[in-house]
Amino acid sequence: xxAAALFLVVVMPAMNAGGWVSDFTLNVWGKYLCYGxxxxxxxxxxxxxxxxxxxxxLFFSLGGYMMGxxxxxxxGKLGAYKSDLPDFMVFLGHxxxxxxxxxxYSFPFAMAMVLIVPGLLALIFGYLAFRSRIKGVYFSILxxxxxxxxxxxxxxxxxxxxxxxxxxxxxxxxxxxxREPSTQRVLYILTAVLLVAVVAGCRWLTRSRFGLxxxxxxxxxxxxxxxxxxxxxxxxxxxxxxxxxxxxxxALYVPQVGIINPSEMTPDxxxxxxxxxxxxxxxxxxxxxxxAVSVNSLKSWATRAYPDMWLIILGGAFVLVVMFMxxxxxxxxxxxxxxxxxxxxxxxxxxxxxxxVAPPQAADP
Amino acid sequence: MCIHGLKRGAFINPMARRVLNRGLRMSLPRSMVLIGIALxxxxxxxxANAAETSRxxxxxxxxxxxxxxxxxQRELVLALKSDPTPDVVSWLEKWKEGAIYLVDDGNGxxxxxxxxxxxxADGGSSALRLSDGAPAxxxxxxxxxxxxxxxxxxxxxxxxxxxxxxxxxxxxLADPDITRRIRAIKDSAIGQNPEKLPALEAxxxxxxxxDALRALDESIAIIRLKSASPDERxxxxxxxGELDSLAAKDTLKNVLADAExxxxxxxxxxxxxxxxxxxxxxxxxxxxGTAFRGLSLGSVLLVVxxxxxxxxxxxGIINMxxxxxxxxxxxxxxxxxxxxxxxxNLSPFGQSISIPGMNIASGGDWYFVAALPASFLxxxxxxxxxxxxxxxxxYRRPLESLLATWGISLVMQQLFRMIxxxxxxxxxxxxxxxxxxTVNDVDFGWNRxxxxxxxxxxxxxxxxxxxxxxxxxxxxxxxQNRNMAACMGIRTERVNMLTFGFGCGLAGLAGAFLSxxxxxxxxxxxxxxxxxxxxxxxxxVGNILGTVISALGVGMADQVLxxxxxxxxxxxxxxxxxxxxxxxxxxxxxxxxxSRSLD
Numbered sequence: 028x029x030a031a032a033l034f035l036v037v038v039m040p041a042m043n044a045g046g047w048v049s050d051f052t053l054n055v056w057g058k059y060l061c062y063g064x065x066x067x068x069x070x071x072x073x074x075x076x077x078x079x080x081x082x083x084x085l086f087f088s089l090g091g092y093m094m095g096x097x098x099x100x101x102x103g104k105l106g107a108y109k110s111d112l113p114d115f116m117v118f119l120g121h122x123x124x125x126x127x128x129x130x131x132y133s134f135p136f137a138m139a140m141v142l143i144v145p146g147l148l149a150l151i152f153g154y155l156a157f158r159s160r161i162k163g164v165y166f167s168i169l170x171x172x173x174x175x176x177x178x179x180x181x182x183x184x185x186x187x188x189x190x191x192x193x194x195x196x197x198x199x200x201x202x203x204x205x206r207e208p209s210t211q212r213v214l215y216i217l218t219a220v221l222l223v224a225v226v227a228g229c230r231w232l233t234r235s236r237f238g239l240x241x242x243x244x245x246x247x248x249x250x251x252x253x254x255x256x257x258x259x260x261x262x263x264x265x266x267x268x269x270x271x272x273x274x275x276x277x278a279l280y281v282p283q284v285g286i287i288n289p290s291e292m293t294p295d296x297x298x299x300x301x302x303x304x305x306x307x308x309x310x311x312x313x314x315x316x317x318x319a320v321s322v323n324s325l326k327s328w329a330t331r332a333y334p335d336m337w338l339i340i341l342g343g344a345f346v347l348v349v350m351f352m353x354x355x356x357x358x359x360x361x362x363x364x365x366x367x368x369x370x371x372x373x374x375x376x377x378x379x380x381x382x383x384v385a386p387p388q389a390a391d392p
Numbered sequence: 393m394c395i396h397g398l399k400r401g402a403f404i405n406p407m408a409r410r411v412l413n414r415g416l417r418m419s420l421p422r423s424m425v426l427i428g429i430a431l432x433x434x435x436x437x438x439x440a441n442a443a444e445t446s447r448x449x450x451x452x453x454x455x456x457x458x459x460x461x462x463x464x465q466r467e468l469v470l471a472l473k474s475d476p477t478p479d480v481v482s483w484l485e486k487w488k489e490g491a492i493y494l495v496d497d498g499n500g501x502x503x504x505x506x507x508x509x510x511x512x513a514d515g516g517s518s519a520l521r522l523s524d525g526a527p528a529x530x531x532x533x534x535x536x537x538x539x540x541x542x543x544x545x546x547x548x549x550x551x552x553x554x555x556x557x558x559x560x561x562x563x564x565l566a567d568p569d570i571t572r573r574i575r576a577i578k579d580s581a582i583g584q585n586p587e588k589l590p591a592l593e594a595x596x597x598x599x600x601x602x603d604a605l606r607a608l609d610e611s612i613a614i615i616r617l618k619s620a621s622p623d624e625r626x627x628x629x630x631x632x633g634e635l636d637s638l639a640a641k642d643t644l645k646n647v648l649a650d651a652e653x654x655x656x657x658x659x660x661x662x663x664x665x666x667x668x669x670x671x672x673x674x675x676x677x678x679x680x681g682t683a684f685r686g687l688s689l690g691s692v693l694l695v696v697x698x699x700x701x702x703x704x705x706x707x708g709i710i711n712m713x714x715x716x717x718x719x720x721x722x723x724x725x726x727x728x729x730x731x732x733x734x735x736x737n738l739s740p741f742g743q744s745i746s747i748p749g750m751n752i753a754s755g756g757d758w759y760f761v762a763a764l765p766a767s768f769l770x771x772x773x774x775x776x777x778x779x780x781x782x783x784x785x786x787y788r789r790p791l792e793s794l795l796a797t798w799g800i801s802l803v804m805q806q807l808f809r810m811i812x813x814x815x816x817x818x819x820x821x822x823x824x825x826x827x828x829x830t831v832n833d834v835d836f837g838w839n840r841x842x843x844x845x846x847x848x849x850x851x852x853x854x855x856x857x858x859x860x861x862x863x864x865x866x867x868x869x870x871x872q873n874r875n876m877a878a879c880m881g882i883r884t885e886r887v888n889m890l891t892f893g894f895g896c897g898l899a900g901l902a903g904a905f906l907s908x909x910x911x912x913x914x915x916x917x918x919x920x921x922x923x924x925x926x927x928x929x930x931x932x933v934g935n936i937l938g939t940v941i942s943a944l945g946v947g948m949a950d951q952v953l954x955x956x957x958x959x960x961x962x963x964x965x966x967x968x969x970x971x972x973x974x975x976x977x978x979x980x981x982x983x984x985x986x987s988r989s990l991d
């Protein structure tokens with residue numbers, strides 16, 4: 028694992044600087060790693076606490092939007108309308124920057140907002156949901172509704188957040204030109220470092236006493252409750268932390284991809300992110316990262332090679348993973364060895380009597 | 393009349409000259425009659441009216457077309473007001489459209505003709521004389537062939553068109569079709585022209601229809617608002633207020649402003665009262681319209697959510713593909729429509745499939761009757777396949793059933809795109825579902841009335857199936873306690889399968905419906921899935937009555953908020969927020985199924 032971390036943080040950017048890895052590849056990997064961070068957050072909620080949140084894309088893109096607001100203001104007079112205002116505001120006929128945009132001129136303020144806005148939303152929503160003990164599928168449906176409502180809101184022009192088109196055409200970040208490969212390399216390194224830090228942090232968290240209670244809540248919330256733990260507070264804490272992790276991934280995603288719009292926020296995106304976790308292997312910390320990177324590489328390839336088939340591949344893969352690979356890619360070795368042992372036990376008495384060959388079964392359903 | 397002719401140095405009245413010209417090619421007695429008429433026409437027009445009415449519309453219009461000066465043309469057209477038959481209107485329309493052509497009659501004059509039949513090789517069509525419908529003949533006695541590009545069309549100027557409109561308006565007032573007549577009556581108030589009053593009063597004395605009488609009162613009162621006497625104006629205001637006339641509101645406001653300016657307190661008071669009465673009426677209409685739209689949206693939600701209430705509420709399966717099963721129903725309706733008509737060509741996966749059509753003439757009206765059971769069956773079949781193939785492995789893992797069915801929904805959406813194309817398909821409503829039913833200025837669309845009725849029907853049927861049939865008993869027992877039901881010898885697997893199929897069939901029915909009130913496209917289901925889950929959660933899982941109440945509540949709240957905020961999206965967002973807060977108050981929904989189990 029340390030080797031993989033070193034590879035992502037040091038070797039990849041070094042190879043890029045040396046010219047062995049193209050700028051495009053590095054940029055794409057930066058995007059995948061952002062998704063990986065979001066996937067870890069989902070896994071921390073779903074795999075470790077048993078809360079399937081279908082609103083993680085909302086927190087991710089909220090973080091992205093906060094970063095986007097700062098980047099939009101940094102464009103300055105370089106925009107298409109040569110105005111101090113972001114282009115879409117000029118287009119909508121505004122003459123000055125709205126009051127709630129003004130503090131975003133400050134980079135530290137924007138960075139604080141990246142964490143505070145999604146964190147606050149998660150705090151309020153989580154408090155309401157966990158206090159009234161909404162759990163299981165109801166929690167999933169409610170988070171989905173929250174995301175749906177937020178996406179509808181962000182699609183509107185009068186929210187002054189860019190409407191349909193969102194934010195794009197960014198120029199500089201803390202004085203560095205975003206179109207320079209070196210800036211992108213630094214962003215990539217930051218993403219990789221954040222990913223490693225998040226995985227390490229979650230590893231520490233899940234191995235602590237807190238992590239134990241977390242898993243106990245997943246397996247039987249009532250017993251934990253009757254043992255005297257305020258499960259709602261534990262869940263609320265983890266929900267807010269995961270929202271912040273997703274938001275910081277979103278904030279790094281936006282300058283690398285160069286656009287953020289409300290379609291990143293839809294419930295579908297959240298579900299897609301859940302697919303990464305399920306495919307990679309939930310309940311592990313490496314699994315979600317593997318899932319995010321592999322599904323997105325597959326997507327990049329399939330949407331070019333078989334544009335019509337991509338949704339069928341994704342949907343079909345998902346059904347198969349849910350049904351036959353409950354532990355995902357990470358769980359495959361374990362599944363193979365259990366099949367092997369099952370077959371060996373079956374084979375021993377069989378060899379004594381007849382030549383019955385047991386059909387291997389894929390998994391316990 | 394003849395002065396013009398003299399001024400131009402003609403010795404003979406142009407009308408008479410035309411008649412004489414025509415007469416040269418006619419049998420003697422007929423030309424004699426025409427000459428006689430021409431002589432009568434010599435007399436000033438007003439007194440000639442009585443005689444004019446006895447002539448056919450074509451003749452009189454032909455005469456107007458060829459009149460020498462625009463003024464006279466107008467005079468002749470206005471004379472038609474004495475007897476505005478539908479025939480007159482249709483010829484005037486033709487004239488206005490430039491479909492009446494002027495051809496040389498071979499004697500230095502012109503004759504108005506209409507062209508009929510196909511164009512020949514030389515671009516000519518046979519010409520019929522406007523005056524009597526007989527073929528126009530060329531100088532050598534052969535039927536005349538006219539190329540419309542080469543001859544001049546009879547022209548109209550704005551004054552003439554205005555005169556024509558007066559005639560057609562008058563004709564419309566006498567239209568035998570009641571809707572068109574009422575529209576004409578309402579239109580006659582525009583411009584508040586007092587000259588129209590006598591015609592309206594005359595119509596009022598013989599009109600029998602109540603709606604038409606109401607419209608007449610309204611129009612007469614609006615015109616009388618222009619009257620010089622304050623008492624008459626005040627009286628008109630009062631009438632309009634009593635009639636709750638929406639059309640008069642703006643006029644009344646102007647009258648009020650004028651009256652205030654000129655210090656006419658009588659009219660001002662009456663106008664103010666009338667406006668208040670109309671405003672109250674408008675508020676009533678808006679409230680009734682909102683209530684109706686809320687009810688119909690609630691019914692749509694109900695129809696969409698009732699299937700979900702069974703698969704999710706009773707069975708505990710989160711079926712994210714529910715929306716796609718709705719789309720299956722909608723696409724089945726589309727296929728049925730085409731099967732009843734001329735068939736359908738599809739090209740999925742590069743294959744070409746052609747479904748033959750039955751070419752039934754009235755298929756447009758009756759396909760829907762066949763589509764309802766078909767959409768139920770097809771969706772139920774798809775549901776059974778899903779249950780056997782995927783969902784039966786996931787009964788104990790609800791979160792994973794959510795994810796697997798979402799995967800299925802992606803696959804199905806893409807299949808719709810590949811089979812039916814990614815654009816919306818056209819599903820037309822049968823004639824008996826289109827149109828409005830207007831009560832007291834509130835419009836009730838038939839298709840929405842139908843949706844409400846159908847929702848009631850579906851709920852009744854579902855309730856009967858669940859509570860009055862052996863299958864319903866089995867379903868309820870399995871849903872209450874699967875293990876105990878299995879111990880009692882119930883084949884739970886089979887009951888699961890049937891229940892899921894039933895729920896999916898209901899989704900298909902919902903799709904047949906939505907095809908009547910919205911677009912049918914691959915992402916049809918996505919528009920409804922979040923709302924229908926919300927509806928079921930709010931209603932209380934496992935309770936049909938709760939679903940009914942919450943669907944109506946959500947639909948009504950959505951429409952009321954939309955009405956007051958003037959913005960559909962904000963309304964939707966507020967409804968979602970309200971639902972989240974509502975679940976604070978009642979975490980298990982409106983109706984809680986009491987149970988001793990903890991989870």
